[in-house]
Amino acid sequence: MNEISLATLFFAAIFTNNILLTNFLGLCPHIAISRDLKSAMGIGAAVVFVTTLTSVLNHVIYYNVLIPFHLEHFRFIIFIIVIASFVQLVEMTIDRYFTRLYVVLGIFLPLITVNCAILGISLFMVIREYTFAQSLVYGAGSGIGWMLAITLVGSIREKIQKHPNLPRGLVGPGITLIITGLLSLAFMAFSGMIQIQ
Amino acid sequence: MPVLPSNKEIFKKGLWIENPVLRQVLGICSTLAVTNLVVNTLVMNAGLIFTLVMSSWTVSLLRNYTPDRIRMMVQMLVISSYVIIVDIFIKAYLPDISVALGPYVGLIITNCIVMGRCEAFARLNPPVPALLDGLGTSLGYSFVLLIIAVVRETLGFGTILGIQIMPDGFVKWTIMIMAPGAFFMLGIFIWIVRSFYPQIYEEKG
Amino acid sequence: MITSTLIFGILLISVITALLALFLETAHSYIADYGQVRININNDKDLEVNGGDPLLSTLIREKIFIPSACGGKGTCGYCKVRVLEGGGPLLPTESPYLSKEEIQQDKRISCQIKVKSDMKIAIPQELFNVREYRVLAERIEELTHFIKGIRLEILEPEDGISFVPGQYIQLQVPAYKLSSQPEFRAYSIASSARDHHFLDLVIARVDKGIVSTYVHDYLREKDELIARGPFGDFHLLESDRDILLIATGSGLAPMMSILHQIDYEHIQRKTTLFFGTRTPDELFYYDELRSLERRLKQFTFVPTLSRARSRDDWKGERGRVTELIETYIHDNAAVDVHICGSPPMVQSCVDLLIKKGIPADRIIFDKFE
Amino acid sequence: MKKGLYSVIYMFIVTLCFTSVVSGVRLLNEEKILTNIEARRQSVILDVLKIKVGAGAGPEEIVRVFAKNVKPLRLNEDTIYIGYDDDGLSVKGYAFSVTGPGFWGPISSMVGIDKEYSRIIGINFFDNVETPGLGARITEDWFQAQFTGLPLERKDGRGRFFTLKQAGTRKTLKELDAVTGATQTSEAVDKLLNKELNRFVQEVVPLIRKEI
Numbered sequence: 006m007n008e009i010s011l012a013t014l015f016f017a018a019i020f021t022n023n024i025l026l027t028n029f030l031g032l033c034p035h036i037a038i039s040r041d042l043k044s045a046m047g048i049g050a051a052v053v054f055v056t057t058l059t060s061v062l063n064h065v066i067y068y069n070v071l072i073p074f075h076l077e078h079f080r081f082i083i084f085i086i087v088i089a090s091f092v093q094l095v096e097m098t099i100d101r102y103f104t105r106l107y108v109v110l111g112i113f114l115p116l117i118t119v120n121c122a123i124l125g126i127s128l129f130m131v132i133r134e135y136t137f138a139q140s141l142v143y144g145a146g147s148g149i150g151w152m153l154a155i156t157l158v159g160s161i162r163e164k165i166q167k168h169p170n171l172p173r174g175l176v177g178p179g180i181t182l183i184i185t186g187l188l189s190l191a192f193m194a195f196s197g198m199i200q201i202q
Numbered sequence: 203m204p205v206l207p208s209n210k211e212i213f214k215k216g217l218w219i220e221n222p223v224l225r226q227v228l229g230i231c232s233t234l235a236v237t238n239l240v241v242n243t244l245v246m247n248a249g250l251i252f253t254l255v256m257s258s259w260t261v262s263l264l265r266n267y268t269p270d271r272i273r274m275m276v277q278m279l280v281i282s283s284y285v286i287i288v289d290i291f292i293k294a295y296l297p298d299i300s301v302a303l304g305p306y307v308g309l310i311i312t313n314c315i316v317m318g319r320c321e322a323f324a325r326l327n328p329p330v331p332a333l334l335d336g337l338g339t340s341l342g343y344s345f346v347l348l349i350i351a352v353v354r355e356t357l358g359f360g361t362i363l364g365i366q367i368m369p370d371g372f373v374k375w376t377i378m379i380m381a382p383g384a385f386f387m388l389g390i391f392i393w394i395v396r397s398f399y400p401q402i403y404e405e406k407g
Numbered sequence: 408m409i410t411s412t413l414i415f416g417i418l419l420i421s422v423i424t425a426l427l428a429l430f431l432e433t434a435h436s437y438i439a440d441y442g443q444v445r446i447n448i449n450n451d452k453d454l455e456v457n458g459g460d461p462l463l464s465t466l467i468r469e470k471i472f473i474p475s476a477c478g479g480k481g482t483c484g485y486c487k488v489r490v491l492e493g494g495g496p497l498l499p500t501e502s503p504y505l506s507k508e509e510i511q512q513d514k515r516i517s518c519q520i521k522v523k524s525d526m527k528i529a530i531p532q533e534l535f536n537v538r539e540y541r542v543l544a545e546r547i548e549e550l551t552h553f554i555k556g557i558r559l560e561i562l563e564p565e566d567g568i569s570f571v572p573g574q575y576i577q578l579q580v581p582a583y584k585l586s587s588q589p590e591f592r593a594y595s596i597a598s599s600a601r602d603h604h605f606l607d608l609v610i611a612r613v614d615k616g617i618v619s620t621y622v623h624d625y626l627r628e629k630d631e632l633i634a635r636g637p638f639g640d641f642h643l644l645e646s647d648r649d650i651l652l653i654a655t656g657s658g659l660a661p662m663m664s665i666l667h668q669i670d671y672e673h674i675q676r677k678t679t680l681f682f683g684t685r686t687p688d689e690l691f692y693y694d695e696l697r698s699l700e701r702r703l704k705q706f707t708f709v710p711t712l713s714r715a716r717s718r719d720d721w722k723g724e725r726g727r728v729t730e731l732i733e734t735y736i737h738d739n740a741a742v743d744v745h746i747c748g749s750p751p752m753v754q755s756c757v758d759l760l761i762k763k764g765i766p767a768d769r770i771i772f773d774k775f776e
Numbered sequence: 777m778k779k780g781l782y783s784v785i786y787m788f789i790v791t792l793c794f795t796s797v798v799s800g801v802r803l804l805n806e807e808k809i810l811t812n813i814e815a816r817r818q819s820v821i822l823d824v825l826k827i828k829v830g831a832g833a834g835p836e837e838i839v840r841v842f843a844k845n846v847k848p849l850r851l852n853e854d855t856i857y858i859g860y861d862d863d864g865l866s867v868k869g870y871a872f873s874v875t876g877p878g879f880w881g882p883i884s885s886m887v888g889i890d891k892e893y894s895r896i897i898g899i900n901f902f903d904n905v906e907t908p909g910l911g912a913r914i915t916e917d918w919f920q921a922q923f924t925g926l927p928l929e930r931k932d933g934r935g936r937f938f939t940l941k942q943a944g945t946r947k948t949l950k951e952l953d954a955v956t957g958a959t960q961t962s963e964a965v966d967k968l969l970n971k972e973l974n975r976f977v978q979e980v981v982p983l984i985r986k987e988i
Contacts, residue, residue, distance in 0.1 A: 413799055413803070416795075417792060417796055417799055418792075420791060420795050421788050421789075421792045421795065422788070424788070424791040425784050425791065427787075428783050428784045428786075428787035429780070429783075429784045431783075432783050435780075436780065
């Protein structure tokens with residue numbers, strides 16, 4: 006049905022149709038965690054990991070369980086519960102057996118269970134009728150795009166936050182949103198870059 | 203000296219003092235995307251109010267029976283069930299808007315406010331305060347997004363609710379319809395409010 | 408046909424979620440089982456809990472409610488708790504919400520750290536201890552023409568109340584002529600924190616005030632009331648600097664409790680109390696304070712009157728408490744200041760002290776409306 | 777383990793209750809939703825055939841007008857909609873749907889052709905998942921209106937029916953303005969429609985002629 010090549014889809018998900026900058030998904034953790042670069046990268050990596058795996062997992066469930074049994078209208082419930090329990094399980098495992106990884110990455114997992122971006126990716130994947138391979142690539146690409154956006158905002162914010170001329174009302178979320186807006190504007194320039202095959 | 207909050211105060215708190223968008227900047231994810239048209243925003247807000255009020259109430263009713271470890275799954279189930287109901291009603295009675303909103307209705311599930319209020323308030327409080335907390339919070343949230351939508355539609359399309367209000371020669375600000383416009387608007391709005399009410403929105407720390 | 412598919416679908420979904428629940432429960436009991444651990448709170452109370460969950464939700468299960476707005480998602484930073492032992496390394500999800508000072512004070516974001524081993528934590532007494540008490544008005548006495556002192560005996564719970572000197576309770580009065588429903592107001596505790604079964608409150612009459620009018624005009628000895636608390640973070644600042652207490656009117660109440668503390672804890676820091684009223688007959692607790700001054704050589708009591716008349720035969724200070732600060736406190740004095748009273752008085756004292764070079768973190772106050 | 781079992785049973789029962797309620801609500805509204813979907817599809821066909829429906833007409837009215845003025849015709853794998861004038865006898869035009877890859881996902885459009893198979897009388901891009909504010913602007917009236925009157929002829933029966941050009945540079949009837957900033961979507965539309973129009977003229981038209 007859908008003939009977009011994997012490479013195009015991958016780059017488009019990162020640049021031209023960045024899940025955060027054009028679809029506004031995953032904004033809460035974005036604003037909360039983008040205070041410094043280090044945390045931004047940690048949560049970004051966690052998002053990449055989760056989006057990739059959950060989009061694949063949900064793809065399998067949707068086409069092998071929900072469609073054959075005509076349960077499409079329950080997909081919201083199933084997708085979100087799968088995401089929630091998957092994230093909880095991964096977090097538990099990392100916490101117990103990979104303590105070092107936990108401090109860098111695992112700790113962010115519970116924060117992103119309800120990250121809109123992750124459910125959003127699963128829903129878009131279904132609406133756009135992606136194949137298995139496309140879902141994998143789209144999940145990974147969107148995750149990387151989200152990570153790119155949050156690390157960029159995080160590093161800009163680290164510098165601008167301490168500037169003495171920053172109006173007090175803008176400190177925190179205000180300036181983050183404006184930086185994000187500028188970045189979103191900048192990313193629009195990518196829209197001519199990718200050629201459809 | 204503080205006093206324990208009454209029901210009225212719980213409601214007021216959600217509406218303005220602890221306004222989720224302005225104070226904590228939570229939950230803008232799913233709805234910000236549809237703020238380029240007032241009518242879409244109104245429908246999304248109605249959906250959110252319904253979902254938040256009903257889920258707060260339900261989570262609060264179930265609070266003494268839900269095992270802690272699967273709490274998250276139960277809350278997700280409750281919230282997504284209400285969202286599906288909202289989705290069904292929008293599809294049945296507002297078909298045009300349903301097409302415009304697309305997958306964003308489903309994304310009310312992951313709206314951080316819904317989860318946040320269930321976790322932080324509803325699962326610890328009796329049903330009536332939980333319901334009021336949900337109502338206050340969601341109204342406060344809707345109010346802010348509606349203002350953003352009004353500005354975006356006015357500048358972006360020259361209309362409000364589809365009715366032209368700007369003079370004919372008005373050059374439309376296309377940027378307002380697109381994503382950056384939403385980010386700028388919300389950023390500026392928070393800036394204005396925090397400048398006028400620094401005492402409320404002072405960041406603790 | 409349609410109904411059977413429907414029922415089958417519903418059952419299938421339920422089975423899937425039940426399986427996921429089973430999956431999680433199994434994982435929990437094998438992977439995240441950290442056994443029984445002990446959490447010590449404020450060096451006082453020990454909790455036996457199951458490890459493996461975040462500190463915030465563990466405490467909530469024990470009915471200790473740390474305020475939080477985002478529900479344990481680590482996006483609001485409200486649920487700060489001091490973790491003295493067993494918190495593990497500082498996590499990157501916490502650092503954005505903690506200042507350098509807070510990190511030094513061992514503050515942590517309680518929804519982010521997990522209970523895996525024995526812990527030692529400190530939380531504000533008010534969160535830990537807030538309870539409802541059934542109290543009896545044991546004695547009511549007229550301290551001045553508009554201030555009453557009431558002594559409450561705690562009937563329930565039997566182990567009484569524990570509070571930090573300087574804290575307040577909320578006193579609830581039943582519905583009566585002025586109010587169709589029970590109302591409560593906050594009053595600082597004047598009695599010693601060592602006394603767990605009696606509370607002394609100082610209640611000034613407020614024009615049309617629902618609770619104060621009730622106390623002044625309707626409350627009789629042996630009446631029962633409801634009280635809740637303790638609340639508030641007004642307390643004696645810990646350092647080796649001198650102590651300055653400034654109070655006007657009923658703001659003297661928490662100072663009395665703090666003076667009791669200085670007495671029974673044998674705190675040897677040089678202590679001065681400025682107490683301002685308008686006329687000599689408003690100086691309540693005067694004799695008690697004078698006798699305390701004689702007994703404790705580190706304590707000086709300086710009352711001042713703003714409207715002393717010539718016939719009052721007043722030999723002490725005259726004027727407002729701010730004038731006392733001007734005379735007694737030299738610039739950059741090494742002193743911790745505690746202020747209680749009307750908001751304008753508190754504000755002008757704070758402004759003046761800051762001007763005199765007293766750092767803001769050495770000034771603590773409680774405004775009485 | 778007892779606690780674990782309780783969780784599992786609890787989850788099962790709660791899910792059962794909620795999914796039952798959701799299914800009930802869905803069942804009650806299913807017919808209405810299906811009518812809406814049907815009416816939406818039909819209103820697109822009426823739109824490209826320029827058959828007027830009273831302004832603000834509800835789904836029921838659309839279904840009524842459609843039943844009166846339009847007859848579907850199955851030809852192998854295609855379905856063609858034949859639009860009739862209000863008298864119900866003279867043919868007004870033919871409509872057929874074209875679906876193919878856009879940039880982000882499928883783009884679906886309905887194309888209306890006059891009864892001589894010589895011009896496009898209307899086009900409607902009724903479904904797409906392109907970027908709002910960019911690619912999704914192909915649904916705007918100015919873009920769709922450009923196609924009205926486009927002749928279905930090519931030099932020597934080869935080449936394109938039309939080309940999408942950068943906005944403001946169009947010189948002939950066969951050059952249409954593309955959506956600024958949405959290069960991929962425009963190219964996808966260009967490629968898809970040229971291909972499908974060609975197929976229609978070459979393969980479908982003879983079949984219709986044979987049928988009528």
